[in-house]
Structures are given as structure tokens and as C-alpha cells.
Amino acid sequence: MSRFFVVGGAGFIGSHLVDRLVDVGEVTVFDDLSIGKRAFIAGHLASGRATLVEGDARELAPLESSVAGHDVVFHLAANPEARWGLDNPRLDLEQGTIATWNVVEAMRRNGLRKLVFSSSGTMYGDTDEVCAEGDLGKLPISLYGASKYAGEALISAYAECFDLQAWIFRFGNIVGPRGTHGAALDFLNKLAKTPDELEVLGDGTQAKPYIFVDDCVDGILFGLEHASDRLNVYNLAPPDFTSVRRIAELCIAHSPNPNATIRYTGGDRGWPGDVPQSRMDGSKLAALGWKPSRTSDEAVSAAVKALATEVFSGR
Numbered sequence: 554m555s556r557f558f559v560v561g562g563a564g565f566i567g568s569h570l571v572d573r574l575v576d577v578g579e580v581t582v583f584d585d586l587s588i589g590k591r592a593f594i595a596g597h598l599a600s601g602r603a604t605l606v607e608g609d610a611r612e613l614a615p616l617e618s619s620v621a622g623h624d625v626v627f628h629l630a631a632n633p634e635a636r637w638g639l640d641n642p643r644l645d646l647e648q649g650t651i652a653t654w655n656v657v658e659a660m661r662r663n664g665l666r667k668l669v670f671s672s673s674g675t676m677y678g679d680t681d682e683v684c685a686e687g688d689l690g691k692l693p694i695s696l697y698g699a700s701k702y703a704g705e706a707l708i709s710a711y712a713e714c715f716d717l718q719a720w721i722f723r724f725g726n727i728v729g730p731r732g733t734h735g736a737a738l739d740f741l742n743k744l745a746k747t748p749d750e751l752e753v754l755g756d757g758t759q760a761k762p763y764i765f766v767d768d769c770v771d772g773i774l775f776g777l778e779h780a781s782d783r784l785n786v787y788n789l790a791p792p793d794f795t796s797v798r799r800i801a802e803l804c805i806a807h808s809p810n811p812n813a814t815i816r817y818t819g820g821d822r823g824w825p826g827d828v829p830q831s832r833m834d835g836s837k838l839a840a841l842g843w844k845p846s847r848t849s850d851e852a853v854s855a856a857v858k859a860l861a862t863e864v865f866s867g868r
């Protein structure tokens with residue numbers, strides 16, 4: 554039995570990860586519940602298979618005291634929405650860069666070695682090239698992406714200087730039940746308020762690789778088990794992609810008014826810092842032996858169906 558510590562484990566991806574980890578070990582969830590919900594992990598708390606430490610990763614002390622004695626640390630806490638950095642430019646510095654430093658420093662002080670980090674395809678900046686793990690010719694263009702870049706650099710430095718072993722996964726866009734943010738949830742929430750018209754930021758041609766949350770967790774656990782370098786960096790994304798227009802149409806089809814119209818605000822991107830065309834090369838993880846079970850379109854379809862049930866029938 555391993556002891557797992559999941560920072561951000563009450564959130565969307567974190568709670569799905571916890572669903573898997575409780576089958577193979579003891580789980581401590583560290584979360585400030587700013588976005589995540591106790592309800593997402595309530596069953597595991599009730600059964601005693603997981604415990605919750607309510608704490609803020611922007612502070613070192615609570616992490617340092619609660620991470621002691623664990624075998625693997627998963628760090629998933631972050632500002633989840635890249636565009637929120639536009640209104641609060643300190644947000645990603647604190648929720649991203651400083652929180653990540655706190656996690657690795659708390660591990661160092663406790664002599665812990667194994668870290669899994671949730672990074673992002675936003676690392677690759679504004680390019681429609683299909684990006685592999687070695688491609689960082691374009692720097693991030695969002696504060697969120699910048700904080701992931703800084704987090705990866707800190708982890709690399711801790712790996713070299715303090716013998717940390719890390720698995721960094723650069724996610725595409727993750728979708729599925731219990732989603733806390735993202736285009737599909739945004740559209741469904743808008744349709745719940747204005748059933749006849751859906752406002753979509755940009756011109757709808759933005760297109761990104763989407764991966765279902767079960768596949769995301771599966772890929773993380775596969776990579777953790779099968780990659781053994783000191784620093785293991787993997788894209789976790791399907792080879793294909795889905796347009797915002799397609800997501801909007803699917804959301805309308807699953808809404809109470811399937812005849813709702815779409816109003817595009819225009820422009821090639823949703824907001825400053827948004828990468829309109831994102832393409833990620835998942836062949837490194839495929840060479841290790843893992844591929845997602847769903848295409849991007851299949852992941853989005855399944856997620857919209859699940860989220861529509863949550864939004865229109867109440868969570």
C-alpha cells in the first residue's frame with residue numbers, strides 16, 4: 554500500500570484521480586476548496602479511504618506539516634482558468650509558481666522524492682505546429698502558461714539539486730463529469746440562463762485537443778508506472794482536435810432549446826493569452842505504451858452529455 558498526497562485532490566481532475574488511487578493506497582487530499590468540492594470526494598472520506606486536509610498551497614507551513622510520510626505527491630492545484638489572470642495578474646504567480654515552489658520545498662524538507670505535476674499544452678505558446686515535448690521555441694502567452702513554465706523549471710531544478718524524481722504531464726484540454734470550468738461548462742451555464750441564444754467568445758474556429766478525464770487519469774498512472782527517468786515529461790493529449798463551434802453546437806443540442814442560435818463575438822481567439830490553435834504530439838507516451846481510448850470529438854461528446862445532465866438537472 555502506498556501513501557498518496559494529492560494537492561488539489563477535491564477538484565475536477567484531482568477527484569477522478571483520487572477515485573483511482575483509493576483502490577491501491579491511502580490518500581490524503583490537500584485542498585482549499587476554492588474551486589473543488591468536498592462532495593466530489595465525499596464517498597471516499599466517508600469510507601475512510603481518503604482524508605481531507607483543508608489548506609492553502611500558497612503557504613508552505615501547512616504543506617510541510619501535512620505532506621510528511623507520503624510516498625507520491627500529485628500536485629494539481631492551480632488557477633484553472635487562463636483568462637482569470639487578465640483581471641488579477643498576481644493570481645498565477647501565487648496559485649501557480651509560488652504554490653509549486655511550496656510543494657517541492659515541503660517535499661525536500663520531508664525527504665520525499667516522487668512528484669507528479671499537472672502542466673499544460675499552454676507551455677507551447679501561440680503556434681499551430683504539432684508540438685512535441687522538446688518544442689519550446691515559442692514561449693507561453695498567458696500568465697497561466699507562464700506559471701506552468703516556471704513550475705516545470707522549478708521542478709527540473711529540484712530534480713537536479715535535491716534528487717527529486719518527477720513526472721510532468723502537459724495536458725491538452727481535459728473534459729468530463731464534475732468539470733469545474735472550460736468551454737463546454739461555460740456554454741451550458743450560459744444556456745441555462747439564456748436558453749435562446751449562446752454567446753461564444755471568438756469566431757468559433759479555435760480548436761484544441763480534448764481528452765476525457767478518465768483517459769487523463771489513466772495516462773498519468775501509466776506514465777508514473779512505466780517511466781523511470783529522474784525527470785519524465787509527457788504530453789497527455791489526443792492527436793486530433795475539436796473546434797469551439799462544434800462544442801457550442803453539441804451544448805445547444807443537449808440544452809432545453811435545441812434551436813438556440815449562436816452569437817460569435819468575433820476575432821480568432823477568445824481572449825488575450827488564449828492560444829487559438831493548439832496541437833499536441835502524444836507519440837512519446839504512445840511509444841511508452843499508452844494512448845487515449847477516445848478521440849477528441851468523442852471525449853467532447855461524452856463530456857457535454859454528462860455536464861448537461863449536471864447543469865440542467867442540478868448537481
Ligand SMILES: NC(=O)c1ccc[n+]([C@@H]2O[C@H](COP(=O)([O-])OP(=O)(O)OC[C@H]3O[C@@H](n4cnc5c(N)ncnc54)[C@H](O)[C@@H]3O)[C@@H](O)[C@H]2O)c1
Nearest residue numbers: 561563564565566585587588589609610630631633671727
Ligand atoms: N482541466 C484542464 O483542461 C486542464 C488542462 C491543462 C492543465 N490542467 C491543470 O490540471 C490541474 C487540475 O485542473 P482541474 O481542471 O482539475 O482544476 P480544478 O480547479 O477543478 O482543480 C484544482 C483544485 O485545486 C484547488 N486549489 C486551487 N488553489 C489552491 C490552493 N492555493 N491551495 C489548495 N488547493 C487549491 C481547487 O480548490 C481545486 O480543487 C491544474 O493544475 C490545471 O492547471 C487542467
